[in-house]
Amino acid sequence: MIAVQDVNKIYPPNRQVLHNVSLELVEGDRLILLGPNGAGKTTLIRCIIGLTAPDSGSIYVNGVDVVRHPDEARESIAVVFEEADNSYSYLTVLENLLYFGLLNKWSRAEAKRRAERMMAVLNLTPYAERLTQTLSRGMKQKLAFAIALMKGAPFLFLDEPTLGLDVESQHHIRTMLTEENQWWKAVLITTHDIPFAHAVGNKFVFIQGGKIVWSGTKEHFSTPADLETHFLAAIRSNLSV
Incomplete structure (x- = not known):
């Protein structure tokens, strides 16, 4: 479990x-964090993985206090930022994956698998044998995703994973x-990406102005349009936040 409780962050x-901000991430969750630009999404992720210290509140990753032991907590999380x-x-796609697999202490056979x-x-x-520097942006994004998975961490964080990807690449990620x-x-x-969010997520959190304004499950939304309508209504009703 990841448990975030009453977290506050103030920038000078x-x-x-x-x-x-409070939320939980437990086994089986595919939690979608939705919010407009500047809502606090990336700052929240940075706090959870120990790159930014909250000013108050608590964050625990599998029982480890992120504020006191950020490096230990971070071992349980693989993250790909936007x-x-x-x-x-200068390495090929396969060489990159094998390198990060070995770096994360997998055997060579397991890293290759x-x-x-x-x-x-x-x-x-x-x-597989192409140098990474020759890849398109979309291919590099997919490789970044694959490299994060080589860590074998129980929690995966993805910041705008489909940004700039073509339809086929989005399909592979989904x-x-x-x-x-x-x-x-x-x-x-x-x-x-509302259609992507609806297809992938089973839990949703809406954040606006650094506050969680709604949270719930996919049962509330039968279509992407339902999700978009509910999200926009929640955000617009909290514009003064």
Whole structure:
């Protein structure tokens, strides 16, 4: 479990970007964090993974206090930030995956098995021997996703994972998130892509002005249009937050 309780964060001189934020992420969750630009989504992720310290409140990852032991807590989380480039340009796709697999202490055989499976699901197999520097932006995004999974962490955080991806690449990401759950226990995703959010998520949190203004499950939304309508209504009713 990841437990966030009453977290506040203020940036100088006096800009409060998180207001008493509380949420939980447990096994089986595919939690979608929705909010307009500047709502506090990325700051919240940075607090959970120990890159930004909250001013008050508590965050625990599998019982580990993130504020006191950020490095230990971070071992349980794999994260891909928006437009992240976590690969080495002078290595091939396969070499990058094997390197990060070995770095995360998998045996060579297990690292190879994981790399081959992820390349197959994400349609990276034809590019296995290509240098990363020759890949398109979409292929680099999928490789960043695959590299994060080589960590074998129980929690996966994705910040705008479909940004700039073509329809086929989005399909591969969506398929892996909904079907390949052998690689993680729970996922937290920030996105502005409502159809993608509806297809992937089973829990939803709306954040506006650093405050959670609504949370619930997919049962509330039969279609992407329902999700969008509910989200916009919740955000517009809290514009003064």
